[in-house]
Amino acid sequence: MNAGARPPEPVRTTCPYCGVGCGLRVEVVEAAAGASVTGDPTHPANFGRICSKGATLGETISLDGRLLHPLVRSAGGAMVRTTWDTALDTVAQGFSRIIERDGPDAVAFYLSGQLLTEDYYVANKLMKGFIGSANVDTNSRLCMASSVAGHRRAFGSDTVPGSYSDLETADLTVLVGSNTAWCHPVLFQRMARNRQERGANIVVIDPRRTATCEEADLVLQIAPGTDTILFSGLLVYLTEQLALDYSFIDAHTAGFETALVRAREIAPTLAATAQRCGVPERDVARFFDLFATTENVITCYSQGVNQSAQGTDKVNAIINCHLATGRIGRPGMGPLSLTGQPNAMGGREVGGLANQLAAHMGFSPAEIERVGRFWNAPRMARREGLKAVQMFEAIERGEIKALWVMATNPAMSLPRAGAVREALGKLELLVISDNVEANDTVGSGAHVLLPAAAWGEKHGTVTNSERRISRQRAFLPLPGEAKPDWWIVSQVARRMGYGDAFAYRSAADVFREHAALSAFENGGMRDFDLGALSGISDKDYDALGPVQWPLPADAPLAQAGDTRLFGDGRFFTSDRKARFVAPEPPALKEASSGEFPLRLNTGRVRDQWHSMTRSGRSPRLATHIAEPFVEVHSDDARAAGLVDGGFARVATAHGACVLKVTVSDGQRPGSLFVPIHWSDATASSARIGELVAPHTDPHSGQPEAKATPATIASARLPLRGFARSRRPLALPSGTWWARIATSEGHELRLASDRDLMFWHDFAQATLGRDAEVVEVVDAHSYRAAFFVDGEFDGCLSIGTGEAALRWDTLKAVIAAGPPSSGAPVRIQVAPEPADTGAVVCACFGVGEDAVRDAVCAGRASNVAEIGRLLGAGSNCGSCLPELKRLIARARAKAAA
Ligand SMILES: Nc1nc2c(c(=O)[nH]1)N[C@H]1C(S)=C(S)[C@@H](COP(=O)(O)OP(=O)(O)OC[C@H]3O[C@@H](n4cnc5c(=O)[nH]c(N)nc54)[C@H](O)[C@@H]3O)O[C@H]1N2
Ligand SMILES: Nc1nc2c(c(=O)[nH]1)N[C@H]1C(S)=C(S)[C@@H](COP(=O)(O)OP(=O)(O)OC[C@H]3O[C@@H](n4cnc5c(=O)[nH]c(N)nc54)[C@H](O)[C@@H]3O)O[C@H]1N2
Ligand code: SF4
Numbered sequence: 001m002n003a004g005a006r007p008p009e010p011v012r013t014t015c016p017y018c019g020v021g022c023g024l025r026v027e028v029v030e031a032a033a034g035a036s037v038t039g040d041p042t043h044p045a046n047f048g049r050i051c052s053k054g055a056t057l058g059e060t061i062s063l064d065g066r067l068l069h070p071l072v073r074s075a076g077g078a079m080v081r082t083t084w085d086t087a088l089d090t091v092a093q094g095f096s097r098i099i100e101r102d103g104p105d106a107v108a109f110y111l112s113g114q115l116l117t118e119d120y121y122v123a124n125k126l127m128k129g130f131i132g133s134a135n136v137d138t139n140s141r142l143c144m145a146s147s148v149a150g151h152r153r154a155f156g157s158d159t160v161p162g163s164y165s166d167l168e169t170a171d172l173t174v175l176v177g178s179n180t181a182w183c184h185p186v187l188f189q190r191m192a193r194n195r196q197e198r199g200a201n202i203v204v205i206d207p208r209r210t211a212t213c214e215e216a217d218l219v220l221q222i223a224p225g226t227d228t229i230l231f232s233g234l235l236v237y238l239t240e241q242l243a244l245d246y247s248f249i250d251a252h253t254a255g256f257e258t259a260l261v262r263a264r265e266i267a268p269t270l271a272a273t274a275q276r277c278g279v280p281e282r283d284v285a286r287f288f289d290l291f292a293t294t295e296n297v298i299t300c301y302s303q304g305v306n307q308s309a310q311g312t313d314k315v316n317a318i319i320n321c322h323l324a325t326g327r328i329g330r331p332g333m334g335p336l337s338l339t340g341q342p343n344a345m346g347g348r349e350v351g352g353l354a355n356q357l358a359a360h361m362g363f364s365p366a367e368i369e370r371v372g373r374f375w376n377a378p379r380m381a382r383r384e385g386l387k388a389v390q391m392f393e394a395i396e397r398g399e400i401k402a403l404w405v406m407a408t409n410p411a412m413s414l415p416r417a418g419a420v421r422e423a424l425g426k427l428e429l430l431v432i433s434d435n436v437e438a439n440d441t442v443g444s445g446a447h448v449l450l451p452a453a454a455w456g457e458k459h460g461t462v463t464n465s466e467r468r469i470s471r472q473r474a475f476l477p478l479p480g481e482a483k484p485d486w487w488i489v490s491q492v493a494r495r496m497g498y499g500d501a502f503a504y505r506s507a508a509d510v511f512r513e514h515a516a517l518s519a520f521e522n523g524g525m526r527d528f529d530l531g532a533l534s535g536i537s538d539k540d541y542d543a544l545g546p547v548q549w550p551l552p553a554d555a556p557l558a559q560a561g562d563t564r565l566f567g568d569g570r571f572f573t574s575d576r577k578a579r580f581v582a583p584e585p586p587a588l589k590e591a592s593s594g595e596f597p598l599r600l601n602t603g604r605v606r607d608q609w610h611s612m613t614r615s616g617r618s619p620r621l622a623t624h625i626a627e628p629f630v631e632v633h634s635d636d637a638r639a640a641g642l643v644d645g646g647f648a649r650v651a652t653a654h655g656a657c658v659l660k661v662t663v664s665d666g667q668r669p670g671s672l673f674v675p676i677h678w679s680d681a682t683a684s685s686a687r688i689g690e691l692v693a694p695h696t697d698p699h700s701g702q703p704e705a706k707a708t709p710a711t712i713a714s715a716r717l718p719l720r721g722f723a724r725s726r727r728p729l730a731l732p733s734g735t736w737w738a739r740i741a742t743s744e745g746h747e748l749r750l751a752s753d754r755d756l757m758f759w760h761d762f763a764q765a766t767l768g769r770d771a772e773v774v775e776v777v778d779a780h781s782y783r784a785a786f787f788v789d790g791e792f793d794g795c796l797s798i799g800t801g802e803a804a805l806r807w808d809t810l811k812a813v814i815a816a817g818p819p820s821s822g823a824p825v826r827i828q829v830a831p832e833p834a835d836t837g838a839v840v841c842a843c844f845g846v847g848e849d850a851v852r853d854a855v856c857a858g859r860a861s862n863v864a865e866i867g868r869l870l871g872a873g874s875n876c877g878s879c880l881p882e883l884k885r886l887i888a889r890a891r892a893k894a895a896a
């Protein structure tokens with residue numbers, strides 16, 4: 001920027017993380033090579049609110065580790081820089097050669113809900129209309145597929161009928177298999193406010209007591225996989241209590257009697273329901289009574305429902321209860337599936353799933369013909385393609401020979417990730433479009449790496465959980481040679497001979513075509529219709545505000561308020577009636593055994609996003625939970641001889657990880673919880689996808705990622721500590737480590753079964769080589785700081801006990817600088833000052849101890865006072881559930 005130039009206007013864009021789809025205002029701070037991100041007060045998803053992840057986006061946009069140039073694998077196996085021309089030719093020729101030789105089903109694309117709609121549309125069109133295969137699937141198969149299948153069975157279309165504003169008029173919010181407080185934080189804030197201000201009840205159904213339970217009036221810690229029993233029991237109860245809406249059932253639905261008969265088999269009585277779900281009968285009774293007596297009920301569900309070998313049945317068991325009470329399509333009520341990724345919904349719109357064609361059309365002959373005509377496509381796919389898990393099995397068997405992975409990291413996020421990794425290595429051609437130069441998939445044998453433009457560098461649209469389309473806008477220049485994904489795919493399509501159909505000049509061009517296809521011969525028969533946007537000008541696309549679909553051609557563009565579907569009781573089945581579905585009697589796919597007696601549940605933590613390629617760059621986010629852990633109930637911990645803060649080896653039939661132990665009675669006995677975020681790029685032994693069984697739902701193909709039979713045993717790693725270094729540090733083999741984001745250099749948490757002498761020698765030989773050294777030693781720990789040319793170069797702290805994890809001593813040593821004499825200095829430890837405990841508020845870096853002290857000293861007794869005193873919780877609000885729990889505990893302790 002020129003000196004004296006006025007700062008540019010903030011850019012309005014959309015958050016690249018979760019499916020809430022918050023509107024953001026971004027101002028680039030050139031001096032700090034970062035950006036300041038705040039919530040957009042005018043965006044209807046968040047009205048200015050954001051969570052800790054959104055608030056720290058500015059810390060994630062540096063170009064460290066970015067893939068900036070196309071790379072191809074050389075004959076010697078190394079990835080070498082090349083031109084876009086060569087890279088694109090390699091991809092196009094490679095795919096064409098294999099298709100020619102082995103047919104179109106020998107190639108596949110694996111896409112992602114983190115692509116923009118425009119990127120997604122172009123990739124789907126190339127595969128399904130021009131290559132002639134439907135082998136294009138997406139990580140949404142691991143995420144939303146069961147919701148999609150459940151919606152289509154019930155409604156005849158993949159429709160989320162409601163709007164976020166319903167969360168503010170609901171009198172009962174039921175959260176099933178959703179840790180909303182951590183995974184959809186801004187929606188959770190809206191729900192919590194509805195509870196506080198309007199007295200709405202919140203019921204949480206989850207085998208685990210999560211942060212979400214801090215705002216719950218009732219928690220049902222059901223046994224894993226028993227949701228269908230609970231909702232079948234609810235249907236039976238509603239029937240017996242005469243709480244059904246028979247006029248709605250008669251006029252607008254089909255299949256009620258059959259579904260009720262099945263529900264009675266699965267859950268004949270309240271007592272049987274409670275017993276089979278493993279929860280107290282009085283709690284089930286209270287939930288059923290709340291549901292029966294509250295008209296405005298909204299049921300939100302997420303991965304505890306979807307990621308199950310019977311996920312589709314779970315979805316339908318929930319929808320059955322809403323249909324039976326006629327509670328759908330009106331304000332304040334309805335089933336609301338919470339989408340995970342920022343554009344999970346957009347991917348469904350373009351047809352990115354292998355069993356969808358495009359624009360909410362499937363593979364009927366009429367639909368294939370219609371889409372083929374619209375695309376002017378030479379070679380339409382004629383049948384569904386392989387769903388993710390099956391796709392990778394086909395790669396393993398050598399049937400698929402070329403794969404293009406865009407914006408996803410299957411080598412860590414698919415079940416049996418170890419086998420996936422090996423399968424990737426067998427491909428004749430593995431093409432990866434990504435933002436980063438290294439992740440577990442890139443490390444699995446890529447032949448071509450294509451640098452994709454990242455969030456903040458490209459234009460396009462995303463659709464959130466309430467069907468609201470929002471613009472992502474660029475506020476940074478394209479770095480290096482990075483290009484938007486739609487451009488990359490179009491260039492390959494041209495080189496494969498399909499130039500005319502892929503002659504897009506901009507994201508707006510693609511969007512117009514996508515909108516036109518949605519409206520093409522629609523006539524109100526398909527829910528997804530963007531006819532009003534099919535002629536949008538470049539200027540209007542640039543300025544497009546958030547809009548909710550459907551937007552048929554005659555809809556006013558500037559949409560006021562919220563839209564709901566099904567308000568008229570008309571669905572998208574052939575007779576326009578919704579369907580009750582009789583679910584199968586529920587059971588987890590694989591029985592636990594003597595060898596694997598426990599259940600491995602996997603999921604998310606508040607301040608990390610998936611494989612951490614973005615969130616793992618933020619030092620502030622790293623302070624919340626820094627290390628990969630396994631949460632275990634105290635009974636199971638005792639049985640396995642585990643202690644809180646120690647280490648354990650978790651194993652399944654597919655693999656093993658070594659993780660830090662957190663003992664918590666929020667776990668159900670028999671269940672283990674491990675976060676999905678750490679990969680081989682960020683930890684020594686925490687790629688949990690490797691342990692997950694590949695069992696899938698028969699309707700959706702979604703894997704059961706939350707219930708693999710597992711076992712746990714203590715792992716002896718008595719020494720713990722950390723290292724910081726300006727240069728990458730190669731650790732001795734057998735060391736347990738986890739990477740921590742820092743603003744510069746490298747930081748690792750360490751654990752080891754070697755002795756202090758070993759670490760002393762290691763430090764001297766690595767960091768200490770050619771360095772000036774200050775050592776701080778005692779019987780239990782070894783700490784050292786290293787200086788090169790008078791500058792701090794690195795440090796190591798390791799030992800038994802908590803002291804070796806503390807920064808204070810080393811900080812003082814580093815501040816004092818290199819030894820003036822030039823000779824190595826060894827000093828005795830001073831007593832350790834207390835640290836502030838685990839960080840609870842990432843925005844202000846406030847630790848648990850500080851909160852506890854303030855409460856115990858009587859200086860604060862609620863979140864508002866803590867906010868005024870320490871700042872904690874007063875910015876993004878993501879930590880409010882944890883703060884509340886901490887304050888309540890501290891108050892109880894102070895009172896005792
Ligand atoms: N911080 C953060 N937020 C995210 C993401 C992230 O990586 N980090 N990812 C985004 C994405 S892509 C997604 S899909 C969403 C996921 O959002 P959520 O689905 O809320 O997250 P998860 O932690 O995967 O799982 C939710 C809960 O399901 C529970 N569960 C396990 N088994 C069962 C069961 O049988 N029945 C029931 N009722 N519950 C069960 C788990 O204990 C867990 O608490 O989050 C989105 N938001
Ligand atoms: N065990 C277990 N496994 C799970 C889950 C679980 O709960 N348990 N959850 C599942 C779910 S719900 C999901 S959504 C998946 C998520 O799993 P993944 O999709 O595999 O995880 P990410 O780390 O988000 O991978 C995204 C990749 O895309 C890159 N990227 C980001 N933006 C762009 C872009 O614009 N263009 C391109 N080309 N690349 C980009 C990032 O750098 C990163 O490498 O994991 C699934 N796997
Ligand atoms: S809730 Fe947080 S992560 Fe999700 S979209 Fe909003 S700011 Fe982003």
Ligand SMILES: [Mo]
Binds near residue numbers: 142143340341
């Ligand atoms: Mo997801």
